[in-house]
Amino acid sequence: MSAMRGFVVKEFHHILRDRQTLLILLLLPLAQVLLFGFALRTDIQGVRLVVVDPAPDASTLALRSRFTAGGTFRIVGVEATTAALAPRFQAGEADQAVVFEPGFGEKLAHEGQAQVLVITDATDPNTGATMQAYATAVIQRYEQEAAQRAGPRGVRIVPETRMRFNPTLESVNLFVPGLIALVLTIVSALMSAISLSREKERGTLEVLLVSPLRPWEIIAGKVLPYLALGFANVLTVLAAAWFVFKVPFRGSVLLLLGESLLFIVTCLALGTVIAAVTSSQRTAMIAALTGLMMPTTILGGMIFPIDSMPGWMRPLTNVVPGKWFILISRGIMLKGVGLGDLWQETAILAGMMAVLLVVAVRAFRVRLG
Amino acid sequence: MRTLRFLLRKEFLQIRRDPAIMRMLVVMPIVQLLLLGNAATFEIRSSRMYVVDEDHSPASRGLVTRLAASGRFEIAGASPSMALANQALLHREVSSIVHVPARFERDLVRTGSAPVQLVFNAEDGAAAGILRTWAGRIIAAYSAELSGEIRPATATLAGAPVRGAGHIEVRARGWFNPGLDYQAYMVPGILVLLVTMVATALGSMNIVREKELGTLEQLNVTPVTRAEFIASKLIPFWVIGLGVLAFGLTVARLAFGIPMRGNLGLVFLGAAVYLLVALSIGLWISTIVETQQQAMFVTFAINMVYMLMSGLFTPILSMPRWAQWIAQLSPVKHFIVVMRAVLVKGAGLGAVLLPLAILAAYAAIVLTLAVRQYSKRAA
Helix, strand or coil: CHHHHHHHHHHHHHHCCCCHHHHHHEEEEHHHHHHHHCCCCCCCCCCEEECCCCCCCCCHHHHHHHHCCCCCEEEEEEECHHHHHHHHHHHCCCCEEEEECCCHHHHHHCCEHHHEEEEEECCCCCHHHHHHHHHHHHHHHHHHHHHHHHCCCCEEEEEEEEECCCCCHHHHHHHHHHHHHHHHHHHHHHHHHHHHHHHHHHHHHHHHHHCCCCHHHHHHHHHHHHHHHHHHHHHHHHHHHHHHHHEEEEEEEEHHHHHHHHHCCCCCCCHHHHHCCCCCCCHHHHHEEEHHHHHHHHHHCCCCHHHHHHCCCCCHHHHHHHHHHHHHHHHHHCCCHHHHHHHHHHHHHHHHHHHHHHHHHHHHHHCCC | HHHHHHHHHHHHHHHEEEEHHHHHHHHHHHHHHHHHHHHHCCCCCCCEEEECCCCCCHHHHHHHHHHHHHHEEEEEEEECCHHHHHHHHHHHCCCCCEEEEECCCEEEEHHHHHEEEEEHHHHHHHHHHHHHHHHHHHHHHHHHHHHCCCCCCCCCCCCCCCCCCEEEEEEEEEECCCCCCCCCCHHHHHHHHHHHHHHEEEHHHHHHHHHHHHHHHHHHHCCCCCHHHHHHHHHHHHHHHHHHHHHHHHHHHHHCCCCCCCCCHHHHHHHHHHHHHHHHHHHHHHHCCCHHHHHHHHEEEEEEEHHHHHHCCCCCHHHHHHHHHHHHCCHHHHHHHHHHHHHHHCHHHHHHHHHHHHHHHHHHHHHHHHHHHHHHHHH
């Protein structure tokens, strides 16, 4: 066991001696969470709106002022006909247009029915759908309030909506847990992949393999210092989430730290496996980086809801460790649930870790032969 | 020129000899493209809804039927208990709850107005907001429908139109992409990102690897000029990158049916300039850093900016102003603009001249930087 201790101490020295790299490893994750935490948001502000109002009247003017009231919309032009719309959209000067039918107020008052056409630039379907929903909501609110003022006529069902777990639909609350998972996945996997593949490339791994250390001890010794480093990363990024982004921590912080530790070990083990199956530092690093970045981002549920994916695609997301950590961290941070509700996710992550560790140790044992 | 030819042959041989590189350059982007192209969608399928009906009246049943019949909501559970509903929401078994309180119909008849509670799981962001709007429309339509059947006791002049209280019918239309098709929008972008990531990573490791192995010193004492050296490192990956992009576009066309409305030559002109930028940035990194490990972390940082700030996943318009400037620095952003304009909107050269010019200027600047940075080391 003392050989093991000596080995771990040596590894710690290796890392501590290279101040430059150490600094990068400590600051990079924090910097990334800060940068992207501010940059990633889906709430849309300042939609450039063109109003087509052939015959302005009290109703259309009132509705127009509703659009400008919230700050979400900015009216960039009022036209009398729809002919002017196409060039404005093509030139990218307008994002959306609201077209009132002629005699809008008159029809609304006397026939009880009037039409509005909402045209949206849907080049980006996500932004397009959101803008469409925003505009519809404004019109709907106006309609409801007008109905209230007019007194009861017919019946009205009043929907009371609640947005559970994130009442203000704050983008930060959704993206920061995902961002933490993404950054930790890649930094951890890269770190362990690099440290092992470098020894392999330089031939020093052979020396280690003929030493009395067993394969699992070599891997453990290599990975332990990075576990400490990874945990330091967890502390800094969670502190950023709490102090800078004010993400609520409704559940137990201790549980979150424990789960983070589990997640880091899983990712470190993943890096080890990558190092074991690749032949050079370069291949290991590129495989870890490009093999993990897009899949973790897209399949982890950080940006794209897993429920939106086609049915056959959804089971595939289960192999992404980040997905489980995102479920766990959102659960603890936003929903305030405990281990009782998260045991399944935790067990899956632990199972992944076990499998990856076994594969890593075996892969290195094979090299001995 | 002769020297360059020999250097190029050496680089190509080296790449061909390492099967891992070819696998990463060709197989990985294509496989990821096929998988991720399907997954990168915000399309909102029907929301699983839990029904808590405490009223059990024709009116409450009608409401639930309208919600289900709209195709937007799928009834995934029902019980009179709000506690059970909350549990289901917590465990993500459902993503919304509709709660019809007792005396719903009675209130409608007596007072002409009754509340309905809607609860959404807001964990998935924008989707919750859109679902709320849909539910609101369905309920408003149902109110209007019921108004014909129920005459509340308090109604003034029942049936007579009252000023300003009419129904506004909203019709929605999406231009340029009426079906809100995500793949036409996402797949070209994902392809660009994948090719860029691998190319930048390979480029950034390239020179520093020679540095680490000590072969750079040997090259430095040969009559190879700096420009020839950088060119020899650049051209092979540039050629392969263009090839992978062409292959990827073919796959995207066949597998996802992405539109190709404009001139493909224009896309490749853009790609040629763009790859020059992406690879030069990689080479520049490679001349600055000391070890492959450092090269990797810098590449990681840059690739994260490429991926998250090019406007592919979240709109650039939503970012704070300073972040929008950073987004402008990403060459990926400009190339995606070119690709989308040409492929989706069928734009001609005139419409994409600006992003092309930006990319060309970018390439010139970064290439100069890389050559100069390298010369310092060679001195």
